[in-house]
Amino acid sequence: MHMPNSQSALELVRVSKRYGAVTAVDAIDLKIPAGSYCCLLGPSGCGKTSTLRMIAGHEVVSEGDVLLGNRNITYLPAAERGTAMMFQSYALFPHLTVLDNVAFSLRMKGVAKAERQQRAQALLERVAMGPYAQRRPAELSGGQQQRVALARALITEPRALLLDEPLSALDPFLRVRMRAELKRWQAELGFTFVHVTHSQEEAMALADQVVVMNGGRIEQVASPHEVFNRPASEFVARFMGGHNVLAQDGGKVSVRADLIRLARQRPEGVPAVEARIAAVEYQGSYVLVELAHDEIADFTAIVPEADFFAAPWQAGEAAQVFWQATDAHRLG
Missing domain, CATH: 3.40.50.300 (P-loop containing nucleotide triphosphate hydrolases)
Structure with missing residues (x-):
């Protein structure tokens, strides 16, 4: 055989x-x-x-x-x-x-x-x-x-x-x-x-x-x-899912949704944008948070269950959205 x-x-x-x-x-x-x-x-x-x-x-x-x-x-x-x-x-x-x-x-x-x-x-x-x-x-x-x-x-x-x-x-x-x-x-x-x-x-x-x-x-x-x-292109990042595609320094980067953080106060020393909570979906071990931003399509954060319920987010709230610079992968 x-x-x-x-x-x-x-x-x-x-x-x-x-x-x-x-x-x-x-x-x-x-x-x-x-x-x-x-x-x-x-x-x-x-x-x-x-x-x-x-x-x-x-x-x-x-x-x-x-x-x-x-x-x-x-x-x-x-x-x-x-x-x-x-x-x-x-x-x-x-x-x-x-x-x-x-x-x-x-x-x-x-x-x-x-x-x-x-x-x-x-x-x-x-x-x-x-x-x-x-x-x-x-x-x-x-x-x-x-x-x-x-x-x-x-x-x-x-x-x-x-x-x-x-x-x-x-x-x-x-x-x-x-x-x-x-x-x-x-x-x-x-x-x-x-x-x-x-x-x-x-x-x-x-x-x-x-x-x-x-x-x-x-x-x-x-x-x-x-x-x-390390998706090779914007298409791959979007098709694989679980990524956000963001404009940065004249190019585009992808940041995994599970590496996105949310805060009510603007953090210091890391990239951050202000967005609005559009929807919240409980998925068991994590919560999928959909974010609304005029210039970022399909913007999402994956928040661990315990973190989310320690300070729950509601649709309509303003959120500071941030990530570590090292978590941004430059797309080709």
Whole structure:
């Protein structure tokens, strides 16, 4: 099941995708290390799904090259690439049993029935779905269907597993559980996972490498920690959330909302602006305070619960808003 690691490194070289006059992906370069968990993250229409589908061979590359390990796979048929795709809808065959769903691609390749069923059963055991082999997809929960879809993708022994919004159909509680399972499976299997999502939280939880996309281009490639603490651009800071974008010294800086402080008296020796409390939302361990300021859009502070309730703020109050100069990250 385990491929030599170097063979699962993915590289995109000046890859573009055009649909008529529309450029969906614009000459992107990307290296995804072997055996890593990479999340392509961005809003709808940013090019992330087109990029994934070009890696899979489900979309034709308009320009550029896709390399997997030491092979140029740009023009190979999907089945010959060494990739496997796991779809948002799971795309299970409703009339086939779970076992036959997992074994399906081996059947297409002419693998003998006994061998393909044995291999399918072994994979079902691996994803804790062994007892469900004879059920139909309609008899399974969303989380169970996802495990079957994963087993079906893994049976081809891919070097890279491609996941298209795989958690979006699940309820929030199950989504968190399945995130942990995806991360565990990727660590156990040791090959490359490329996962498309529009959820910042999902990307932060799963990825070794986050690729933030916008308008068909890559805005930043970095670890989740780096992307959150040192966003490369105003777009990344705003899209990741939890940041305020402020004008300072002729440029723009981002300051994390949890590093913003509120006071009723103007503090000395630190940058401060006056704003009005627009809204207060209790979130359990913290309170989200929305601030109104004529020149700062989407201005927020995250205040620890104990600090907030020691001296609660009300909507309409004036507040001195300040932060440490060292907490301001200059944007490119």
